[in-house]
Amino acid sequence: MLTPSAAPSRAPSYAAVLRTPHAARTFGAALLGRLSYGVVPLALLLALKDATGSYSMAGAAMALFGAASVFLSPARAALIDRHGPRRVLPPMAGLYAALLTVLALATWRPGAPPLVLGALAVSAGACTPPLGPVMRTLWSSLVPDPELLRRAYSLDGVAEELLYVTGPLLVGIVVAVTEPAAGVLAGAVLVLAGALALVSSPAVSRARVNTLPADASAAPRLQLRGITALRHAVLVTATVGFCLGALDLLVVASTDRLGEPAAVSWVLAALSAGSAVGGLAYGAVRWKSASRVRLPVAAAALAAALVVAGVSPRLYVLVGVAAVAGLFVAPALTTAYLIADESAGADRRTQAGAWVNTAFNAGASGGTAVVGLLVDRLPLALCFALAAAPALVCAAAVTRPGLISGRERAVQHPRV
Structure with a gap:
């Protein structure tokens, strides 16, 4: 479902984005x-x-x-x-x-x-x-x-x-x-x-710019409850943030366990490098699947990489797995922001994007806090698995059949 489109390679480039x-x-x-x-x-x-x-x-x-x-x-x-x-x-x-x-x-x-x-x-x-x-x-x-916008977001x-x-x-x-x-x-x-x-x-x-009455109650406040696709994007993004917030602390503990505490910067650099490569590659491909499908898959792939990182026997394996995990970070966030753009009207797009941003940062803080309580009490591999669990559960939950109405599909598919 996530295969790139076989359409001719006439997709606009990143240079085309900046030439706009x-x-x-x-x-x-x-x-x-x-x-x-x-x-x-x-x-x-x-x-x-x-x-x-x-x-x-x-x-x-x-x-x-x-x-x-x-x-x-x-x-x-x-x-x-x-x-x-x-x-x-x-x-x-x-x-x-x-x-x-x-x-x-x-x-x-x-x-x-x-x-x-x-x-x-x-x-x-x-x-x-x-x-x-x-x-x-x-x-x-x-x-x-839509194609150029995806490259811009990437x-x-x-x-x-x-x-x-x-x-x-x-x-x-x-x-x-x-x-x-x-x-x-x-x-x-x-x-x-x-x-x-x-x-x-x-x-x-x-x-x-909205031209609404001065009454503050007339402001175009965004309600997540009424927009299923955006609500799911916010939930999945929060779990992605949870994974990354937990990973920062888990990498410190892992490098200590491997006897290479100074190597923590190399692991985190590999994560960032993987994210940059993944983001550029993601934006350069024409995807057949809808954003609502790609987001939970990216989150689940990131979580699976975390589970593997928890059993890495050598530093170079941990660095490599961190780079693989990074490949899914920027695509997940880019897709979440695309869903926010698709789901909200022009008068509420800044709020929609801010909700995604808030979810990621709140999830990251929660991941660091939770793992901080567990890392000295549980085996490190189990801590990695527990850090990945919310993303895996949430990704499975939001991809249940029939969860998104036909009307929402009709709105989302033309943007992909």
Whole structure:
């Protein structure tokens, strides 16, 4: 069911995506701002640790920062859908950058009250601008052709993966030269510059903006309960995030068990490299199957690779299995975002993408937390299997026959 189409190879290329009018400029601006999301978490964690002298305080503040950022993401996206990115992104990014700047100044030297730092972290997380969901919404208006849109989403996912690899490397350079707080300040500059460059793009002015009454109750709020395909995509994406959140900690434990603790970076690099290759290959192929079919298959394949990783007898086997697991990460996320785009109207696409993003991040946090409780109590192979179980169960559940109505199929198939 998942075989590539035998159609002639005249599919639009990734270069065709970037040659679309205003696409390269808009995408470049979004990536500039999103680089901040690769820089800020590590820089802020190090800055908080230096300022408080406590890993537990730094971890608690970062947990608050992450929770506020993740769980308020749909609400921030709803503001974008209601008022448009040009009106909402500049003040949101400006407030976020201002709070990061205050955090950078407060952590530049030790001695700041932990409660103040925690409050600032929560406030900054609550204002995180949804540059990723906004860019994916703009892709829908820039490249309405379904084949080209899939390539655009694949390119977007691979680029985002590389940003999360590049960001920590940049933080390492900053920390070697100056204080970690300087990395937080750099993140503030990046997100503000990227957001302002994004809203200045002609693609943003062409995007549809809702013109609804001022009454907040009239805002186009997205209800997952009424959109089966999107609800399933959110559930599957949460389990993909759970797998990856658990895998980070399990890789640390595995490399320790194999007597190669310093090799953890090689395993995670293999995972990222596999994801980049998988994402580019996924976008380059014409698929016959619908997105709703491809998503659970990708999630199940990722989970199966986790089970194999748990019984890897040698480091090189673990690295290889991590690379194989990575092959399914970007395709799974790309497909989930495609389903979000297919399922929601133009006035709610940013919210739909934000729900997928929220599900992934919440799942990743849950996976890390759950495995953290189990890894010292259960055999490592069993921990890997338990980390994979939610994705396998969810993938099986959402592919049951008759689960999606004929009307939903009619809406989804033309987009694939």
